[in-house]
Amino acid sequence: MAGMRAYLDYNASAPLLAAAREAMVVALDVAANPSSVHAEGRAARRLIETARRDVAALVNAKAAHVVFTSGATEAASTLLTPDWRMGRGTVRMSRLYVSEADHPCLLNGGRFPAAQVTRIGVDANGVADLDALAAALGGHDKAQGLPLVAIHAANNETGVIQPIDRIAEIVKAAGGILVVDAVQAAGRISIDMSAGYADYLILSSHKIGGPKGVGAIIVASDLMMPKPLINGGGQEKGHRGGTENLPAIAGFGAAVRDALIGLQAIDAVRNRRDEIEATVKTLAPDAEIFGTGAPRLANTSFFAIAGIKAETAQIAFDLAGIALSAGSACSSGKVGPSHVLKAMGYGDSLGALRVSIGAATGAEDVELFRAALASITARQLGKAKAEEERAA
Numbered sequence: 001m002a003g004m005r006a007y008l009d010y011n012a013s014a015p016l017l018a019a020a021r022e023a024m025v026v027a028l029d030v031a032a033n034p035s036s037v038h039a040e041g042r043a044a045r046r047l048i049e050t051a052r053r054d055v056a057a058l059v060n061a062k063a064a065h066v067v068f069t070s071g072a073t074e075a076a077s078t079l080l081t082p083d084w085r086m087g088r089g090t091v092r093m094s095r096l097y098v099s100e101a102d103h104p105c106l107l108n109g110g111r112f113p114a115a116q117v118t119r120i121g122v123d124a125n126g127v128a129d130l131d132a133l134a135a136a137l138g139g140h141d142k143a144q145g146l147p148l149v150a151i152h153a154a155n156n157e158t159g160v161i162q163p164i165d166r167i168a169e170i171v172k173a174a175g176g177i178l179v180v181d182a183v184q185a186a187g188r189i190s191i192d193m194s195a196g197y198a199d200y201l202i203l204s205s206h207k208i209g210g211p212k213g214v215g216a217i218i219v220a221s222d223l224m225m226p227k228p229l230i231n232g233g234g235q236e237k238g239h240r241g242g243t244e245n246l247p248a249i250a251g252f253g254a255a256v257r258d259a260l261i262g263l264q265a266i267d268a269v270r271n272r273r274d275e276i277e278a279t280v281k282t283l284a285p286d287a288e289i290f291g292t293g294a295p296r297l298a299n300t301s302f303f304a305i306a307g308i309k310a311e312t313a314q315i316a317f318d319l320a321g322i323a324l325s326a327g328s329a330c331s332s333g334k335v336g337p338s339h340v341l342k343a344m345g346y347g348d349s350l351g352a353l354r355v356s357i358g359a360a361t362g363a364e365d366v367e368l369f370r371a372a373l374a375s376i377t378a379r380q381l382g383k384a385k386a387e388e389e390r391a392a
Contacts (some may be wrong), residue, residue: 005321006365008276010207010299011156011184011356012325016251016304017209023254026373034244035235044246051253057254058186059201061193061218065352067239068249071215072183072204073105074229078217078240079179079200080110080150083227091224093177094145097136099128099152099162099280100343106150106181111229125294126160126344130170137174147176153185157340157354158291159300161189168196177217177224183207183215188266188297189228193220205248214248259373262359272299272361275329277301279370283377284308290352301355306381309353316379317353323356 007015027047032040034048049063056063084091094295096112101122109117119134121129128151140147149171154161164180171178180198182191187208191197199352201218205211217239219225225239232241280287291302304310310326317324338352355369 002191004364004368005323006361006368008322008324008355008357008361008365008369009157010358011159011354013206013212014209015360016206016211017255017258019258020210020255022250024247024251027250030246034246035233046334047246047250048244051249051371054253054256055203055216056218058203058259059182059191059193059197059218060195061201061220065193065219065222066251067217067219067236068252069215069217070213070245071179071206071214072202075202075215075217076105076150076179076181077110078229079202079224080106080112080148080228081105081229081308082112082116082145084224084383085227086224092145093148095140095147097133097147097149097176101126101128101155101160102150102152103156103181103183104177106152113330122343124345125291125292126155126158126340127166128162130163130166130229134170134174137170139173140176142175145339146170147174148179149176150179150181150291152181153181153191154182154189154300155291155340156184157338157352158302159184159297159342159356160291161185161295163295164197168198172196184297187256187262187297190263193218196220200248205252205255208259211248211251214245216250216252266298267358269357269359269361272357272366273299273301273355275366276355276357276369277303279373280305283370283373287344290344290346299357300308302352303355305377305380308376310353313353313376315367316376317372320368322369322372325356326351 008287030044032044034041052066053063056066057217080096081128082093084093096109096117097120098106099120099122137147146259151162151167168178178198179200181202183204184207185201187202199220204215228239230241235241235244264350277289280303287303287305289301314326341352
């Protein structure tokens, strides 16, 4: 297996799909501005509107309710603001409620001052404390403005899926607005915006095999929208200014079409993930796999092995040809304590490794992972014995 590599880091960024690459190449040959009214401009506009319909179909939304952005972080920064508008009037969101295990783009509060952000705890599996959320919203002062709740549909580290239906009921009962970060969930679980899943949804192209640098806001209704983060020439109905990134948007649409097909084969991905976890437990019986007491994404496993530092193991895996993460890859390559594990009650000294896979992950990838883990655990066992002998 010398020279082989296995890519097991889909939650950081899924490999670019052939269909997405092809769609981008086609779009690169369309030179016109999508806002131009001539034939070339209309050709560019058709590509964007086709992608808009495709992205909407992924979550059963209306195409007119899709707003393209440069990615999920921009989408979050757009939505997480106190300042909203309804027609010519203004609406005030006086407080933001997020979960302690959320992705930093939600956890940091967007355009809300830190004093106006309330963090809701999670249980040992990373599921939001619904009683605490209901209590916090019950005490919200509506005279100051509406409550805005933002939460991830599925955690990027553990893969734990939040009970969005129940959260939506709590938020609706409190007269609040719900923003759901579906970056990891989209294409891995079914999402239906038409069924009251959320008021606003955040998507990212590169998590489902599309290009980096493009994402979307999906709205249940565009009657009320946040004050734009980027003002410009009125693109995206005035919700996001700037000439649209035509090649990236076209690639996003193509990736979504593949994601819809991939949902039908999610059981095969789960079986492969289960093989990986069985390997971990065989080679390291004392390993802890996080979030197993709650529903999880079929493609994600987050685990820690006693006596093995995650950062050191990540390097060893890389040298052995395995690309995986030590937690999230959202902080410019920095590796440190997982805020998700800390929120789950594990403290901030425990390191963990994340394996995240896709439909293209094969038996040979699992075997490469097994061989690498066997080598790493054997070295750790040898070190432990040497330390025992020195102590004796």
